[in-house]
Amino acid sequence: GAVVxxxxxxxxxxxxxxxxxxxxxxxxxxxxxxxxxxxxxxxxMLMATSxxxxxxxxxxxxxxxxxxxxxxxxxxxxxxxxxxxxxxxSFYICSASRQGSISYEQxxxxxxxxxxT
Amino acid sequence: GENVEQHPSTLSVQEGDSAxxxxxxxxxASNYFPWYKQELGKRPQLIIDIRxxxxxxxxxxxxxxxxxxAKHFSLHITETQPEDSAVYFCAASTGGNKLVFGAGTILxxxx
Numbered sequence: 001g002a003v004v005x006x007x008x009x010x011x012x013x014x015x016x017x018x019x020x021x022x023x024x025x026x027x028x029x030x031x032x033x034x035x036x037x038x039x040x041x042x043x044x045m046l047m048a049t050s051x052x053x054x055x056x057x058x059x060x061x062x063x064x065x066x067x068x069x070x071x072x073x074x075x076x077x078x079x080x081x082x083x084x085x086x087x088x089x090s091f092y093i094c095s096a097s098r099q100g101s102i103s104y105e106q107x108x109x110x111x112x113x114x115x116x117t
Numbered sequence: 118g119e120n121v122e123q124h125p126s127t128l129s130v131q132e133g134d135s136a137x138x139x140x141x142x143x144x145x146a147s148n149y150f151p152w153y154k155q156e157l158g159k160r161p162q163l164i165i166d167i168r169x170x171x172x173x174x175x176x177x178x179x180x181x182x183x184x185x186x187a188k189h190f191s192l193h194i195t196e197t198q199p200e201d202s203a204v205y206f207c208a209a210s211t212g213g214n215k216l217v218f219g220a221g222t223i224l225x226x227x228x
Contacts, residue, residue, distance in 0.1 A: 108161045
């Protein structure tokens with residue numbers, strides 16, 4: 001159990017366009033979903049924490065109007081990169097915590113490789 | 118806020134030898150410490166975790182130790198195999214169910 005999917009796995013878009021990335025928990029209900037960004041050979045940088053039915057909490061330095069997060073249900077969260085620019089190119093990974101879990105266990109999606117041309 | 122430091126950044130071992138990766142954390146309130154393995158272009162996979170009420174946990178060739186007083190925890194891999202080659206991340210829990218990750222260790226197992 002605890003499978004998280006992400007779609008798309010790869011996306012190439014032109015500068016100025018917007019891109020939506022979906023994160024789904026397939027076999028459990030996720031109270032909380034997290035969005036990370038990972039640069040090549042670097043660690044996971046938390047961008048925001050998303051709770052179902054409420055506004056996302058963004059980490060310091062992350063523009064909420066640039067990275068729109070919606071957590072419409074207990075199994076789906078979306079990240080929209082608005083007006084993308086080449087510097088937004090990165091590997092974006094989501095993770096999910098189980099509803100009712102007393103621990104901090106996070107299960108990761110496979111990631112989305114975004115390339116902005 | 119929580120700060121996690123991880124060492125070494127790269128580690129090369131001969132197949133069959135042991136590998137040890139160490140992490141330190143700053144927030145004494147942290148109580149959950151997972152270790153993730155990430156292969157190139159893949160998702161991080163949870164390989165073992167430990168909570169603050171225990172000092173050691175083992176799962177086959179993998180073990181984790183925790184010293185709450187010193188605020189450090191370590192990953193031990195015994196009898197390493199080529200398929201253990203990957204990037205390993207430690208993490209520590211912080212407020213809001215969040216995890217703060219270390220910078221990662223590239224482990225290379227030479228056959």
